[in-house]
Amino acid sequence: xxxxxxxxxxxxxxxxxxxxxxxxxxxxxxxxxxxxxxxxxxxxxxxxxxxxxxxxxxxxxxxxxxxxxxxxxxxxxxxxxxxxxxxxxxxxxxxxxxxxxxxxxxxxxxxxxxxxxxxxxxxxxxxxxxxxxxxxxxxxxxxxxxxxxxxxxxxxxxxxxxxxxxxxxxxxxxxxxxxxxxxxxxxxxxxxxxxxxxxxxxxxxxxxxxxxxxxxxxxxxxxxxxxxxxxxxxxxxxxxxxxxxxxxxxxxxxxxxxxxxxxxxxxxxxxxxxxxxxxxxxxxxxxxxxxxxxxxxxxxxxxxxxxxxxxxxxxxxxxxxxxxxxxxxxxxxxxxxxxxxxxxxxxxxxxxxxxxxxxxxxxxxxxxxxxxxxxxxxxxxxxxxxxxxxxxxxxxxxxxxxxxxxxxxxxxxxxxxxxxxxxxxxxxxxxxxxxxxxxxxxxxxxxxxxxxx
Numbered sequence: 001x002x003x004x005x006x007x008x009x010x011x012x013x014x015x016x017x018x019x020x021x022x023x024x025x026x027x028x029x030x031x032x033x034x035x036x037x038x039x040x041x042x043x044x045x046x047x048x049x050x051x052x053x054x055x056x057x058x059x060x061x062x063x064x065x066x067x068x069x070x071x072x073x074x075x076x077x078x079x080x081x082x083x084x085x086x087x088x089x090x091x092x093x094x095x096x097x098x099x100x101x102x103x104x105x106x107x108x109x110x111x112x113x114x115x116x117x118x119x120x121x122x123x124x125x126x127x128x129x130x131x132x133x134x135x136x137x138x139x140x141x142x143x144x145x146x147x148x149x150x151x152x153x154x155x156x157x158x159x160x161x162x163x164x165x166x167x168x169x170x171x172x173x174x175x176x177x178x179x180x181x182x183x184x185x186x187x188x189x190x191x192x193x194x195x196x197x198x199x200x201x202x203x204x205x206x207x208x209x210x211x212x213x214x215x216x217x218x219x220x221x222x223x224x225x226x227x228x229x230x231x232x233x234x235x236x237x238x239x240x241x242x243x244x245x246x247x248x249x250x251x252x253x254x255x256x257x258x259x260x261x262x263x264x265x266x267x268x269x270x271x272x273x274x275x276x277x278x279x280x281x282x283x284x285x286x287x288x289x290x291x292x293x294x295x296x297x298x299x300x301x302x303x304x305x306x307x308x309x310x311x312x313x314x315x316x317x318x319x320x321x322x323x324x325x326x327x328x329x330x331x332x333x334x335x336x337x338x339x340x341x342x343x344x345x346x347x348x349x350x351x352x353x354x355x356x357x358x359x360x361x362x363x364x365x366x367x368x369x370x371x372x373x374x375x376x377x378x379x380x381x382x383x384x385x386x387x388x389x390x391x392x393x394x395x396x397x398x399x400x401x402x403x404x405x406x407x408x409x410x411x412x413x414x415x416x417x418x419x420x421x422x423x424x425x426x427x428x429x430x431x432x433x434x435x436x437x438x439x440x441x442x443x444x445x446x447x448x449x450x451x452x453x
Contacts, residue, residue: 252421
């Protein structure tokens with residue numbers, strides 16, 4: 001198998017690449033603008049963050065059968081997530097070991113092997129090189145074993161969510177997720193089988209801004225009353241007990257909270273602000289009354305209400321650093337493209353063990369926020385990126401909540417505070433700084449080549 005760079009030893013002096021300048025650019029309550037604008041910082045992030053921590057790549061339902069595959073990216077690396085003929089999951093680097101072309105150009109499907117369209121080198125779906133055209137041209141020393149596809153060395157799943165990393169020293173995935181598992185479990189355990197299905201195509205968006213702008217915003221309860229004012233006004237026509245209305249009027253006076261969960265993970269818990277079950281607090285959408293009437297006629301009121309409550313999201317915005325955001329019933333994946341360009345993929349989810357009408361309702365509800373709320377956020381991200389180009393104004397402030405005494409830290413290090421506070425951003429930048437200045441990669445940034453091991 002092709003030799004690859006891996007991340008091995010946190011903090012060993014002989015293998016680290018300390019970057020004291022980066023460390024100075026992260027303060028307790030602010031960060032320097034160049035963390036969002038400097039291409040050299042972005043390059044390091046793709047190795048040290050997206051290669052150095054457990055990063056989400058796919059859901060097992062996207063590759064349910066042997067020989068299924070799904071193409072995506074790990075940072076900026078194109079990868080193929082495969083389930084080989086024995087059922088084992090691999091994350092392969094989508095790059096021919098001959099001349100560098102991608103070997104798979106389809107978004108998903110079923111294939112026992114991948115043939116590079118350039119020179120027809122052919123690889124098994126576990127990464128092995130199987131054949132090259134006219135092999136005599138390579139001589140007797142040519143080794144097929146040396147030219148297999150690169151693969152990410154560590155791949156683990158938690159409740160069908162697949163993560164991968166080059167970091168050989170990270171703890172197991174479940175330990176790394178830590179307190180975030182409580183919220184992921186709560187999101188899944190509402191459903192009869194305890195799982196979701198991710199088989200729909202993604203709704204894709206792109207904005208001219210840095211990827212961290214999405215993550216900054218993911219647990220931000222400060223902006224909805226202002227950025228999403230038009231959406232809240234539409235919902236307000238139907239009363240004060242609709243989704244997100246609790247953000248409109250001094251949300252810190254209510255029961256909502258935001259948590260920093262450690263290792264970069266964050267959550268906004270909206271459940272304390274919800275009343276009378278999930279179904280009754282959703283914003284109206286076309287056809288909902290007809291679907292509800294059909295279910296009540298088929299199953300009776302009590303059973304219909306049980307099913308209807310499985311339609312909306314769970315009132316959680318759970319964010320797994322650096323790229324997985326669980327928003328309502330969606331998975332939103334952050335896909336960095338460049339220092340000032342980011343793609344977002346929104347995947348709707350369905351569930352098993354419920355009437356067909358519930359999954360139709362879920363898909364209709366999943367059209368709501370990406371269409372009517374996310375454009376507000378993308379506009380803000382792009383304007384923030386423009387503003388950060390001003391060299392005379394250097395610092396980005398995340399100080400809301402500092403000195404108020406309102407934030408509490410428990411024995412696990414989880415920090416809980418009012419929903420508009422910014423401790424979630426201060427927390428994840430601690431993890432970002434640790435990865436960027438303390439983790440090691442085995443990658444020679446001077447040579448740009450992998451160490452032979």
